[in-house]
Amino acid sequence: MNFPHAPERSNSAPGPQQAVSGEKPVPIDLLPFAAPLALLMCAAVGFITPGRRPRMLPRLAEASALVALVVAAISAGGLVLYGSGDSRLIGLHGIGLSLRLDAVSAVMFLLVSFIGWVVVRYTATYLDGEARQGAFTGWLCMTLASVLLLVLSGNLVQLVLAWIATSVFLHRLLLFYPERVAAQRAAAKKLVTARLGDAALIIAAALLALAYGTADIAQILSSARAGNGGGLAIAAAGFLAAAAILKSAQFPVHGWLTEAMETPTPVSALLHAGVINAGGFLLIRFADVMLLAPGILAVLVVVGGFTALFGGLVMLTQPAVKTSLAWSTVAQMGFMILECGLALFPLALLHIVAHSLYKAHSFLASGGAVDLIAANRRPGPVAIPKAGAVGRAFLLALAIYAVVGLGFGFVFQHKSPQAIALGAILIFGVAYMLAQGLADAAPRALTRRTIVYAVATSVSYFALQVLAVWLTSGVLPAAPAPGPLQWALIMLAVISFGLVAVVQAMFPLWAYHPAAAGLRVHLSNGFYANAVFDRLLRGWRLRKAT
Numbered sequence: 080m081n082f083p084h085a086p087e088r089s090n091s092a093p094g095p096q097q098a099v100s101g102e103k104p105v106p107i108d109l110l111p112f113a114a115p116l117a118l119l120m121c122a123a124v125g126f127i128t129p130g131r132r133p134r135m136l137p138r139l140a141e142a143s144a145l146v147a148l149v150v151a152a153i154s155a156g157g158l159v160l161y162g163s164g165d166s167r168l169i170g171l172h173g174i175g176l177s178l179r180l181d182a183v184s185a186v187m188f189l190l191v192s193f194i195g196w197v198v199v200r201y202t203a204t205y206l207d208g209e210a211r212q213g214a215f216t217g218w219l220c221m222t223l224a225s226v227l228l229l230v231l232s233g234n235l236v237q238l239v240l241a242w243i244a245t246s247v248f249l250h251r252l253l254l255f256y257p258e259r260v261a262a263q264r265a266a267a268k269k270l271v272t273a274r275l276g277d278a279a280l281i282i283a284a285a286l287l288a289l290a291y292g293t294a295d296i297a298q299i300l301s302s303a304r305a306g307n308g309g310g311l312a313i314a315a316a317g318f319l320a321a322a323a324i325l326k327s328a329q330f331p332v333h334g335w336l337t338e339a340m341e342t343p344t345p346v347s348a349l350l351h352a353g354v355i356n357a358g359g360f361l362l363i364r365f366a367d368v369m370l371l372a373p374g375i376l377a378v379l380v381v382v383g384g385f386t387a388l389f390g391g392l393v394m395l396t397q398p399a400v401k402t403s404l405a406w407s408t409v410a411q412m413g414f415m416i417l418e419c420g421l422a423l424f425p426l427a428l429l430h431i432v433a434h435s436l437y438k439a440h441s442f443l444a445s446g447g448a449v450d451l452i453a454a455n456r457r458p459g460p461v462a463i464p465k466a467g468a469v470g471r472a473f474l475l476a477l478a479i480y481a482v483v484g485l486g487f488g489f490v491f492q493h494k495s496p497q498a499i500a501l502g503a504i505l506i507f508g509v510a511y512m513l514a515q516g517l518a519d520a521a522p523r524a525l526t527r528r529t530i531v532y533a534v535a536t537s538v539s540y541f542a543l544q545v546l547a548v549w550l551t552s553g554v555l556p557a558a559p560a561p562g563p564l565q566w567a568l569i570m571l572a573v574i575s576f577g578l579v580a581v582v583q584a585m586f587p588l589w590a591y592h593p594a595a596a597g598l599r600v601h602l603s604n605g606f607y608a609n610a611v612f613d614r615l616l617r618g619w620r621l622r623k624a625t
Contacts (some may be wrong), residue, residue, distance in 0.1 A: 104148075106112065109169075110157075111231055113147075114188070114225075114227050118143050118223050119220070119224045121142075122221045125217025127213075129180070131211075131213075136216055141196070143194050144614045147192040150192070152189065155185045158185045159188065159270065165233045166178035170394070178233050185431060186351060191353040194348070194352035194439050198349050199216075202343075223349075228244075235620055238280075240526070242322075242361075245354060247268070247275070253339055257475065259577075261340075261397070265341065268335035270336050271509075272335060273325070275325050279322040286311050290307075290311035300365070303367035312371050314373045316372035323419075324416065326357050327358030328355060329382050333609075345443075353394070355412060356435060359412070363424050373562065374421075376432050379416050379417070381568070382416060382420075387411070387576075391579060392583075392604055393409075394407050396602050397584055400445045404442060405412075411434045420568075421500070421501065421569070424551070426544060429546075429547040435550065464515060465518070468519065475530075475533070496566070497569065500569045500573050502544075503574065503577075504576045507579075508580065
């Protein structure tokens with residue numbers, strides 16, 4: 080395969096996909112298109128045989144997903160050997176299909192195809208015997224194909240169409256059990272937020288095309304990197320942010336995600352294969368454009384940070400496993416938007432990968448986890464940390480962070496203040512884990528294990544951070560020096576996450592106190608933000624189950 084080389088960045092270190100300056104671009108092989116094509120062909124078979132136990136369809140679906148995964152791996156290998164680049168446009172006048180293969184799209188290509196393959200395999204058993212098993216498999220493959228076309232998009236037209244198609248096909252999966260009231264409510268809310276997000280992306284794409292005179296994403300990013308675009312580019316950044324917020328279930332439009340648990344479990348896992356995190360991908364893809372609008376990035380910090388804190392607190396009060404996981408996803412998507420707002424785009428990409436793999440596995444394994452807990456009728460005593468243990472945990476976590484950070488060149492490699500602050504926020508989660516091991520009733524084995532985990536987490540953070548920055552060098556910009564507003568937001572984020580970490584660590588002490596009972600009820604209902612959203616949508620009338 081012959082790959083063209085992207086323009087070289089003068090302010091970044093060489094990476095594995097860095098361009099070789101002065102080399103004439105040549106069209107790349109169109110092999111990556113084989114991945115969505117295989118899934119679309121399988122979807123057609125599913126719609127032809129939509130009923131129970133369609134003959135050969137489960138094996139065909141698994142084979143199609145495996146083809147997509149193999150194509151993704153080959154494409155990643157081509158990226159390493161030849162560098163990043165774009166394909167020819169299959170169309171006319173800038174309208175059609177084209178590929179952009181670089182570190183960002185290759186990582187997402189591998190992620191989506193791998194999770195898609197796992198979900199398709201799981202679906203064959205999970206939905207065996209369902210009345211519309213074939214149709215479900217068809218819509219599942221259509222959704223995966225749309226996400227692949229989205230992450231591989233080389234032009235704005237393909238990006239917008241794939242973005243819209245992903246929402247349309249997901250809507251059909253959300254209504255797989257149309258008689259379920261919660262599923263109807265979730266689909267109705269998703270329909271409204273998705274159409275608003277689609278409109279925002281269409282406007283953003285039009286503004287970008289006007290600002291840069293092209294629909295080619297590579298040319299747009301190259302011009303934005305040079306500081307071009309003016310007011311139209313800044314306005315486009317605002318609409319890109321709006322589209323990302325609506326797509327990623329940010330407060331206060333998060334309700335559809337927490338109610339989508341009425342859908343089959345494979346759908347919950349599929350959401351993490353580039354669907355719910357497509358908003359983060361959009362911001363990462365247009366990182367150069369977003370840097371032109373510091374005010375928009377500040378809004379992302381506020382919205383994402385609040386959503387992360389809000390979702391993390393509500394998650395603690397949810398009794399159902401899948402609902403708790405859904406609120407965890409709300410929090411994680413908020414944290415991803417926060418990272419983008421801090422201009423830590425390589426870390427946001429790393430977050431997408433880590434969270435998608437972890438959460439997809441959590442949803443697919445949730446049934447087994449419930450059975451395991453139910454079988455353990457006499458669990459051992461729970462070590463509840465008191466104030467002293469929480470204080471010791473935070474001091475120990477900060478000490479681990481400082482020592483490990485110095486070992487990774489904390490000072491000498493000139494880490495950005497944003498990255499250091501993000502590490503501090505992460506270490507608050509480590510402190511929460513340490514608090515369990517430092518509780519008075521905790522056995523020594525638990526204490527030792529939590530300390531080992533804390534050190535491993537800190538080392539992994541710095542190691543993966545270095546890897547993510549290296550892999551995306553030349554493709555994603557480095558975080559700029561923060562101004563007064565950015566410094567204020569960084570301090571606010573660190574303090575807020577620190578206070579919430581303390582509350583989470585001491586949650587078992589006060590959660591069942593009579594004075595906290597009312598707060599617990601309000602918190603478990605998400606302070607009724609979802610009910611307000613229902614009322615604003617004029618209380619969607621749901622037909623009764625027949």
